[in-house]
Amino acid sequence: MNDSSAFRIVLVEPLFSGNVGSICRAMANMGLRDLCLVAPRIVDGWEEGRRLACHALDLLDGRREFATLDEAVGDCVAVAGTTARLGLYRQHVRTPRESAPELAKLATTGTVALVFGREDKGLCNEEIGVCTHLIRIPSANEYVSINLAQAVMLCCYELFLVRGTYEPPQEKSVAATAGHRSQMMKMWRQLLLEIGFMKPDKADHMMQGVQRVFSRGAVTADDVNILMGMARQADWARKQGRAPQSAP
């Protein structure tokens, strides 16, 4: 079983094609492909949905539709329902982040469904009863109702991160060595003295400040080379100019 087939997004009776399209794009962003709709009631045609699916139109076209939730999740090893409400039987909810590790583990044994309810009234109690897990997205108490496509994105994002398939971008330039940095700082010290930025008796003190600034910005060998190039060029320009005048 490949990674992307381990999770299925199930939308129960969605109303707006724009949400379905946005969900296709979000799923593609987070490496998922399996979209099922239960008794969709799309009220606005599919034009908006196709527009918002953007480069994930193949997911929209590849969606499957079922008459009931039971059919849509019949082959799943776990069914995680999402809810914004906290009813009597919805108290064992967990956040997407809390749920993700267990769901990802279960997904190695079969398909795990994430079920999202209607835009206007979520999942009914009978549908909640089908779920083996319940998820509630943390939100400000003043406004807990999250847009359907946004809710799907947040859940897919948490699953994507926990699956560990994301490789953070690597610095292409190697880290600067201490010697390289020290050589660069010497060039700048010399330059700043030559251009009268600081007097010799204040140089040690002033260079501490310069060092602090450069140390923050210059962490790779490329960075250090850039700063050295700047010092070299400033020195060249200085020498091309006229000799320093006394202050007027």
Place this chain on the structure above:
Amino acid sequence: MNDSSAFRIVLVEPLFSGNVGSICRAMANMGLRDLCLVAPRIVDGWEEGRRLACHALDLLDGRREFATLDEAVGDCVAVAGTTARLGLYRQHVRTPRESAPELAKLATTGTVALVFGREDKGLCNEEIGVCTHLIRIPSANEYVSINLAQAVMLCCYELFLVRGTYEPPQEKSVAATAGHRSQMMKMWRQLLLEIGFMKPDKADHMMQGVQRVFSRGAVTADDVNILMGMARQADWARKQGRAPQSAP
């Protein structure tokens, strides 16, 4: 400074009002209120934006507009730009989750801006230069371009979680005591024997399985009371019925 004013969402030249409206709702969901637009180029009027802002229309109406990014972030102590690209000068990017703790810390000293670029081409290098931090949202390599409103939601969500203002829902019913649970298990053991679900010599073994199932589901006093009520009712129904027949 209150919590919500510590973060500002800045959109550079947004094109679609629907995205701006969705962003207002996402901000309200995650407890933020300060929205600034830089030279908006809204091409579709504001109708869609007002519809998607939903119950966060006050954020949309309260938005501020600036001619330049510099003006929009002039009073901020930190400026975090978002990028999907990994250019030469964009290698020090971090994920929203990695950045959130530091940004939240900075936000205790002043306003922190989160800057999002154009739908069609993101932030230009000059705008990236204004940023003190760079954020890139993890995504599948096959489709890295995330919808503007979705990107804002993911960043706001990470900031909301790290600010620690979210209080997970509490069980309203107290946890069941061991004695309460034990009493409940005795009732079920008795019932299951009475109805012939198990024979006395297999009861200990069978009850281990039943206990495992009930222990998972029944963790609060209310839960245990429900299971006791079920056993009591089943026993009552059994006694109302006819005496057990021998198997045909």
